[in-house]
Amino acid sequence: MNGSIHKGLHVARDAFRAQLWPLPIAGVVLAVLAGVLLPHLDAHVDGDLPGWLDALVFSGDPGASRTVLDAVAGSLITVTALTFSLTVVTLQLASSQFSPRLLRNFTQDLFVQVTLALFLATFTYSLTVLRVVRSSGESASAGFVPRLAVTTSFLLALASVVGLVLFLAHLTRQIRVETMLSNVHMDASLTASTNLPNLDAGSPPAPQPPSQPAMVSVASSGFLVRVDQGKLLHLADSIDAVISLYREPGEFLLGGTPLASYWPRGEGSITDPDDVAKLRKGIHDAVSTGPERTAAQDVGYGLRQLTDVVNKALSPGINDPTTAVHALGHTAALLAELMGYQxxxxxxxxxxxxxxxxxxxxxxxxxxxxxxxxxxKYGTSDPMVASSLYQLLWGLACNAPSQHHPAIADQLERLQKSVARQAFDNVEQGNFARWHRKVLAALLRQQDGDDGDPTTEVPAPGS
Incomplete structure (x- = not known):
């Protein structure tokens, strides 16, 4: 149950962070409250401030306070517009240069959200305080300058200046492909650690379904973004049934296609109309669909993003094999991490x-x-990318348990055939042959339990 709660919190956190507006809106609300309450505090403590604090706070007249507040509000709305513009340009660059799937990573950047919240909060706070500044001749009451409130506006303006400098430094770092690849890798690693059981956790054998289990179809089309495992487990337990979910997070569901099946744990069948209705409704309620894939439960989404970067870098319009090689390095590291899970x-x-x-x-x-x-398919015509693919398989072969050897060997054979169709010179072909032997040697050492020299080579088949 605690695991289900933790996974649910991870999903909620991912959904919240993917929205650009919650923190800025929260900042605006807090700024309005502070702009209303601080002047009341000013009126309450007016003339009673300690000497050292009285010397530090704003000491101008109503005209000067209006000038300060007006300058802060006017400059901050301009800075906010600039920040939004830079953010949009960054999103456009990431989409066109690397992959549209990376936009979600930028919109959930906490630093960007906090910076926008600070700018909007400073603007809103200054406007809110400006409305309570009064000169002695403007009304029947005495003039009023909220000294603490104006000082706070000045401090928020200074913080916004620092925030703008840090935001520009952060933005220039975020648009670097190395940073984007690292962020995708970290998000995928977090998703795997949250949703996949460790190898030593143990998993009971799956119950065998009857020849014709009752089927449940997809209710609405869209990407499967979340499966509430706790709800499914409670549902099956309450009716003494077994539920088999056919689809996985990240898969696109087409309405009317099979989603799951269920059957009683013992003999017979589930025929009670109330139980049938409860099962069907509960399965639909436990499955959430959306218009896009998310990293909350979809472990393969990170691999998809990395692969998209490789594909984009290898496209004729961009032709950046170095970026493709960097992305393949992160792909290899992520695949190696996945081998540590069930x-x-x-x-x-x-x-x-x-x-x-x-x-x-x-x-x-x-x-x-x-x-x-x-x-x-797209990169074996480039010797550097082809070598990186061999290196990826070699790195996996050095760490893979025996159950993953057939998959690596199959990909090695397919890579060998793809490379053989390309027009490489003798030096490049010799390099690929050496990599091929290194992958085979690593697989043989893993099978024999040998931890010897990783550079040992064995002959390639047919050589």
């Missing part, structure tokens, strides 16, 4: 270790295929 279908049990829910999840072979099939 991949493939997972069985969830209740508190009594009774299998209740079977979740579909990609296997390592599927992750590996989705990560390097397109780079192999």
């Amino acid at each position: 991949l493939g279908a997972t069985t969830l049990t209740n508190d009594n270790d009774v299998p209740r829910v079977i979740l579909a999840r990609p296997t390592f072979a599927e992750y590996l295929d989705s990560a390097i099939t397109q780079p192999r």
Whole structure:
């Protein structure tokens, strides 16, 4: 149950951070409240401030305070417009130069959101305080200058200046491809650690379904973005049933296609209309769809983003194989991390270790295929990219447990065939042959349990 709560909080956090507006709006609301309350505090403590504090706060007349507040408000709305413009330009650059799938990473950048919140809050606060400044001749009451409130506006303006400098430095760092690749890698690693069980966690065998289990179809089309595992487990436990979910986060669901099946844990079938209705409604409620993939539960989304960067870099319009090589390095590291988790279908049990829910999840072979099939297709004409693909397989072969060897060997054979179709010179072909032997040697050492010299080579098949 605690794991389900943790995963639910991770999903909610991802959904909240992906929106650009919540923190700026919260900043505006807090600024209005502060702009209303601080002048009241000013009126209450007027003349009672300690000497050292009285010497530090604003000491001008109503005209001077209006000038300060007006200058802060006018300059901050201009700076805010500049910040929004720079953010939009960055989003456009990331979309056209690297991948549209990276836009979500920029919109959920906490630094950008906090900076926008600071600028809007300073502007709103200054306008709110400006309305309570009064000269002695403007009304029947005495003149009033909220000294603490005006001083706070001045301090917020200074903080905004510092924030603008830091924002520009942050933005220039964020648009670097190395930073973007690193952020995608970290997000994918967090998603994997949150949603995938460790190898030593153990997983019971999946219950065998009957020949014709009851089926549940997809209610509405869209990307599967979230599966509430706790809700499915409670639902199956309440009816003494087993639920098998066929679809996985990140997959596009077409309305009317199979989504899940269910059957009783014992003999017979579930025929009670109330139980059937409860199961169907509960399964639909536990599955959330959306217009785009998210990193909350979709482990393969990070691989998709990295692969998109590789594909974009290898396109004729950009032709940047160095970026492709950097992205393949992060792909290799992420795939190596995934080998430390249980991949493939997972069985969830209740508190009594009774299998209740079977979740579909990609296997390592599927992750590996989705990560390097397109780079192999588009990049094997470049010797540097082809060598990086061999290096990726070699790195995985050095760390892979035996169950992943067939997937690596299959990708090695497909890469070998792709490279053989290209017009490389003898030096390049010799380099690829050496990499091929290194991958095979690493696989053989892993099978034999040998931790010897990783540079040892074995003959390639047919050589």
